[in-house]
Amino acid sequence: MVSVDRALQLLLAEGATRAPEHIALDRAGGRILAAPIVARRAAPARDASAMDGYAVRDADLVADWNALTVIGESVAGHGHTGSLKTGSAVRIFTGAPVPDGADRVILQEQVRRMGSQVLVPHPCAQKRHIRQAGSDFIAGDLLVDAGVPLTPARLVAAAAADIAEVAVFGRPKVMVIATGDELRTPGFDMARPDSIPESVSFGVAELARHFGAEVAIHPRLPDDLDRLQGAAAEMLDKADILVVIGGASVGDRDFSRRMFERAGLRLHFSKVLMRPGKPVWFGKAGGTCILGLPGNPTAAMITARLFLAPLVAAMAGREARTALDWRARPLADGLEVNGDYECFLGAGTRAGGVSASANRDSSAQRALAATEVLIRRRPHAPAAAAGDFVETLEF
Numbered sequence: 001m002v003s004v005d006r007a008l009q010l011l012l013a014e015g016a017t018r019a020p021e022h023i024a025l026d027r028a029g030g031r032i033l034a035a036p037i038v039a040r041r042a043a044p045a046r047d048a049s050a051m052d053g054y055a056v057r058d059a060d061l062v063a064d065w066n067a068l069t070v071i072g073e074s075v076a077g078h079g080h081t082g083s084l085k086t087g088s089a090v091r092i093f094t095g096a097p098v099p100d101g102a103d104r105v106i107l108q109e110q111v112r113r114m115g116s117q118v119l120v121p122h123p124c125a126q127k128r129h130i131r132q133a134g135s136d137f138i139a140g141d142l143l144v145d146a147g148v149p150l151t152p153a154r155l156v157a158a159a160a161a162d163i164a165e166v167a168v169f170g171r172p173k174v175m176v177i178a179t180g181d182e183l184r185t186p187g188f189d190m191a192r193p194d195s196i197p198e199s200v201s202f203g204v205a206e207l208a209r210h211f212g213a214e215v216a217i218h219p220r221l222p223d224d225l226d227r228l229q230g231a232a233a234e235m236l237d238k239a240d241i242l243v244v245i246g247g248a249s250v251g252d253r254d255f256s257r258r259m260f261e262r263a264g265l266r267l268h269f270s271k272v273l274m275r276p277g278k279p280v281w282f283g284k285a286g287g288t289c290i291l292g293l294p295g296n297p298t299a300a301m302i303t304a305r306l307f308l309a310p311l312v313a314a315m316a317g318r319e320a321r322t323a324l325d326w327r328a329r330p331l332a333d334g335l336e337v338n339g340d341y342e343c344f345l346g347a348g349t350r351a352g353g354v355s356a357s358a359n360r361d362s363s364a365q366r367a368l369a370a371t372e373v374l375i376r377r378r379p380h381a382p383a384a385a386a387g388d389f390v391e392t393l394e395f
């Protein structure tokens with residue numbers, strides 16, 4: 001049996017990032033950049049108007065009101081050709097190139113238009129309403145570092161930098177399999193009272209996707225060692241990480257480790273000093289990582305959050321710690337002294353702080369749905385009172 005920290009260390013030693021690939025920007029959302037985004041052009045490329053109005057020369061604005069001849073128009077996408085001469089103005093719109101010779105843009109609300117002329121007030125010390133060429137960035141500027149996800153906002157910056165294709169890390173392939181004679185597909189074939197809906201694979205698959213994996217769900221299998229061993233070899237070929245749900249404990253029909261014996265399983269840890277989730281195990285067969293989750297749904301989801309999420313994140317090109325962002329939050333209610341095992345309590349958040357679920361049974365699924373954060377209780381942590389700070393993780 002190993003501690004949670006030691007288990008993480010052993011697991012993450014196997015979390016090598018996937019090779020980078022080049023993909024079109026419109027398919028790159030959420031992927032992790034393998035190379036930085038460097039601007040290929042300046043923004044704006046030339047001086048641009050920040051407002052709708054008139055481009056004018058300061059030298060023409062000496063009186064309280066100044067009559068200027070409107071000699072043309074500059075709209076976004078079609079700039080005015082030619083420069084601004086003494087006594088003239090150019091009608092201009094937001095985003096349009098500012099004609100050469102213009103010093104500022106006067107807002108249209110502040111002028112009086114009279115036929116081909118415009119009456120422009122003295123600008124006093126008003127803003128110029130001109131975005132200078134390169135004031136956002138210039139060609140060669142680093143806009144986004146490697147190693148971070150392409151968020152919606154970063155996709156905008158990459159496109160603005162005139163980039164059509166980005167280098168991102170490959171996504172790890174995760175295959176999830178649920179095992180157990182009692183399991184049935186939700187919504188089907190629940191006639192026998194000893195059948196239960198298979199629920200855990202849905203949560204584990206979504207969690208893996210959320211942290212950057214490409215996920216496949218293998219059809220679930222009964223507790224039949226021959227069939228499990230037969231499926232093992234085929235699954236190992238198709239996945240970077242294989243997640244087996246159930247059969248992790250010591251019962252006569254708990255086969256999740258033995259399922260991979262023939263494939264040459266090398267166990268890195270088997271059992272962790274934690275509650276819930278003690279039966280969780282991790283090993284490798286060939287080049288594939290195998291994570292065995294306990295079947296009890298709360299135990300499965302907590303161990304997946306603590307071990308699968310950082311492994312996927314690391315393989316997808318992020319630092320594993322980004323998936324384990326422990327934060328101090330105050331307790332809304334007190335907690336009892338902790339025992340020898342490290343404990344992870346599902347909790348909700350309220351105005352006063354975090355509040356652990358009353359139901360701590362590792363088979364609970366209603367309390368799981370209400371869990372927003374996990375509270376971490378180190379071995380032998382003393383009793384804690386409302387208002388005390390505890391380590392918490394987004395769930």
Ligand SMILES: Nc1nc2c(c(=O)[nH]1)N[C@H]1C(S)=C(S)[C@@H](COP(=O)(O)OP(=O)(O)OC[C@H]3O[C@@H](n4cnc5c(N)ncnc54)[C@H](O)[C@@H]3O)O[C@H]1N2
Binds near residue numbers: 180245247277279
């Ligand atoms: N003698 C001992 N018994 C048990 C120990 C132990 O140390 N000694 N550990 C207990 C702990 S802790 C856990 S957790 C469970 C883990 O058991 P398994 O991983 O072998 O899981 P199963 O027996 O297959 O299932 C447990 C429970 O969860 C339900 N289940 C399983 N898979 C799913 C699924 N995909 N969707 C929904 N529900 C699932 C299953 O029906 C069982 O009710 O072992 C304790 N026993």
Ligand code: MOO
Binds near residue numbers: 299
């Ligand atoms: O993982 Mo078990 O469900 O610790 O009780």
